[in-house]
Amino acid sequence: MCSGCDTPTRLTVRQAATEERGTHREQREHVAALHALLVTNALVTWTAGNVSERVPGEDLFVIKGSGVEYDGMTWEGITVCDLDGKAVDGVRAPSSDTDAHAYVYRNMPEVNGQVHTHSTYAAAWAARAEPVPCVLTAMADEFGGPIPIGPFALIGDDSIGRGIVETLTGHRSPAVFMQNHGVFTIGKSAKAAVKAAVMAEDVARTVHVSRQLGEPVPIAQADIDALYERYQNVYGQK
Numbered sequence: 001m002c003s004g005c006d007t008p009t010r011l012t013v014r015q016a017a018t019e020e021r022g023t024h025r026e027q028r029e030h031v032a033a034l035h036a037l038l039v040t041n042a043l044v045t046w047t048a049g050n051v052s053e054r055v056p057g058e059d060l061f062v063i064k065g066s067g068v069e070y071d072g073m074t075w076e077g078i079t080v081c082d083l084d085g086k087a088v089d090g091v092r093a094p095s096s097d098t099d100a101h102a103y104v105y106r107n108m109p110e111v112n113g114q115v116h117t118h119s120t121y122a123a124a125w126a127a128r129a130e131p132v133p134c135v136l137t138a139m140a141d142e143f144g145g146p147i148p149i150g151p152f153a154l155i156g157d158d159s160i161g162r163g164i165v166e167t168l169t170g171h172r173s174p175a176v177f178m179q180n181h182g183v184f185t186i187g188k189s190a191k192a193a194v195k196a197a198v199m200a201e202d203v204a205r206t207v208h209v210s211r212q213l214g215e216p217v218p219i220a221q222a223d224i225d226a227l228y229e230r231y232q233n234v235y236g237q238k
């Protein structure tokens, strides 16, 4: 089963590492705690969704264990994997989305964190395979343009990871809506990827609501560029 989707996968279930060695405990505690933000922001149902983060200086990342429930999640619900997606520490089999996360870490060295959810409005745009047009200044700030659609891909091999990398490489958006599936986000940290997932759902909802009463007005490309530049380089505490 896919812990992201709870749908059957083509390949066999991933194996846990054979024992818990307690490595990278601090980072696993941090990533376990970030999963609570998926719940408080209403991005996930049951055990669907996952957060991962690259281990600094090592060819490893930490990711939610398959089927681990959010309520009471501890560091032991987070598994350490190598960049091929093989569990190296932890008693939980890693998320079935591990192949996708691993592919992105291998191919996008600037990415240190990833999130995947089936949040409602993002998945609704994904179901129509329609990019969210950039019609809000908050979208220009965060995404620098539309939120793109990635290809339809089955879980169980590199297909989803390839679709994410192909869609987001050279794109300003840290979020992609994979067709018929849901949102995948990338960031300089797991927390940044969580923020992108929260913001993607927020703007997907607002643009959807706007559509109900008419056609949203586009923002001129020069204004999108100016907003993005200011927000990414000037706004906030650096």
Ligand SMILES: [Zn+2]
Binding pocket: 002, 004, 005, 116, 117, 118, 181, 182
């Ligand atoms: Zn999924």
